[in-house]
Amino acid sequence: MSVSGSVVERPSSNLADVCDRLERGEIVCLEAAGLMVDESDRAVLMSVPDTALRHKNVSYAPRTGALGGMAGASSIAVRDALRRYSERVIEMCAALLAPYAGTWRIELASFRPMEERGRNLPVRERNDLLHLDAYPNRPSNGARILRFFTNINPERERLWVTSDPMHLLVDNQRFRALAQGAIAEADSPWVGRLSAVGRSLGLALPDRSPFDRAMLRLHDAMKRDRAFQAGCPKFHHRFAPGTSWLVFTDAVPHAVLEGRYALEQSFFVSRESLRLPDLAPAAIVERLAGKSMVPRMARL
Ligand SMILES: [Fe+2]
Incomplete structure (x- = not known):
């Protein structure tokens, strides 16, 4: 299989090189990967009625087989299609990204059936605004979020805009001002204590590290920051x-500007397996904070 980035094309024989390119912030396109879904599975996914959707994305948990975000008669067929996609992606990535595969954690897969252009969503949920990913309910504890996407739409491109890596x-x-503000809020001792009290009272609050709290705030x-959205470098x-x-x-x-029908599989990549750990968000946040933001016991 050959891989290419936005500018250059290189052979895949040097796996560490692919990891380096990803860690430096490159989008690596897999041109010869094929569609990653059979035509019959694509037909199932593209025929899901809007009335069956309970959330903006349909999720699939590879570790449990659970489907989320939809209901109805087609749920089992959708779950099976997502399972097959997830298995193919994991197998391909285990070969392509071997340096990560020994310690990574396989996260959710998802199906994005909605048209992205013109969606009316609250600011925090908008996909068309530039953002860094952070999961509210699944703290990474400093591991990196790697995502494999596939545009299964047979006719239309999926349009993204990105900015410089962190x-x-x-x-x-x-x-930098946004990041420092997020870190200051996240590092307040009261925030951690309040969530600990909530958990002791039986509330289902995730045990987030200061790093995870900072990334969610960022x-x-x-x-929300119009000056950042308007003024940062942009690449289409x-x-x-x-x-x-x-x-x-x-x-x-x-940010996703336009497109409909995409699939995605996420991974948590451990800090210990990174080729360039100083470029990881956890290292950047810790440099800005001047201290560790992830308890050593909490790491992946
Ligand atoms: Fe995102």
Whole structure:
């Protein structure tokens, strides 16, 4: 299989090189990966009625086989299609990204059936505003979020815009102010104590590290900040029908402008397996904070 980035094309024989490119913030396109779903599975996915959707995305948990975000008669067929997609992606990535595969954690897969252009969503949920990914209910504890996407739409491109990766963007005055504000809020001792009290009272609150709290706040702050959205560097990408691509979405600000019918599989990549750990969001946040933001016991 050959892989290519937005500019250059290189052989895949040097797996460490693919990891380096991803960690430096490149989107790696997999041109010869094929569609990653059979035509029959694509037909199932593209015929899901809007009335069956309970959330903006349909999720599939590879570790349990659970389907979320939809109900109705087609649920079992959709779950089976997502399971087959997830298995293919994991097998391909285990070969392509061997340095990560020994310690990564396989996260959710998802199906994105809605048209992205013109959606009426609250600011925090908008996909068309540049943001870094952070999961509210699944703290990464400093592991990196790697995502494999496939545009299964047979006719239309999926349009993205990205900005500079976090290790470059941290020199942007506006971004740096947002990051420092997010870290200051997240590092308040009261925030951690309040959530601990809530958990002791039986509330289902995730045990987030200060790093995870900072990234969640930064996700929201980036979307809300009009000056950042208007003034940051921007790069446009057009993913053709059938294209798959890999990117660390925790460090590459991204927004989806247009497109319908995409699949995705996420991974948590451990800090210990990174080729360039100083470029990871956890390292950047810790440099800005001047201290560790992830308890050692909490790491992946
Ligand atoms: Fe995202």
